[in-house]
Amino acid sequence: EPEVTQTPSHQVTQMGQEVILRCVPISNHLYFYWYRQILGQKVEFLVSFYNNEISEKSEIFDDQFSVERPDGSNFTLKIRSTKLEDSAMYFCASSRDRDSYEQYFGPGTRLTVT
């Protein structure tokens, strides 16, 4: 069964450093998403991406964040200058259609900023 994959599973970085989180969505899906979940809190939407551009973003997704689909398979989230409060699980998801349909989530990347 096709699944969303994410690398790395765990990333430790120092405050102020840039990180890139990588995702491979399900191949015939058209919409891609990033979410984050701070430990013990709810899953929060960051950004959605369709047709090679951002379709929606939340207040969390400020200028420090960017997304890219550099080729036909990968979908990346870059945090330019990490802060302690960026420590969280980051989930990539994809769906065949807009978020009226079910979204398929990856296993997540645990980002720890020290």
Next chain:
Amino acid sequence: SQKIEQNSEALNIQEGKTATLTCNYTNYSPAYLQWYRQDPGRGPVFLLLIRENEKEKRKERLKVTFDTTLKQSLFHITASQPADSATYLCALVSGNTPLVFGKGTRLSVIA
């Protein structure tokens, strides 16, 4: 303000019983409501979607109801098993908002 609330943080039930989880929302007019399962350290897994014009949806031992008057969805797991132990998240789509999640209810099924 807009809120999604799942009534309890944790729910313990005996194996074989029916688990009922509640999701209430305020100041949303959801077109769709979804339920996901999340295991510790893992991503959410989609379970069921119910549309605003549907009252009930079933899938194997799972049943979801959606009452737009009460602004509530109920999620039932019948004949519960220890393997059903997980956190269950409700999430909704309302207007142009992206998927918004509740905090989840942690279900423990005791053998």
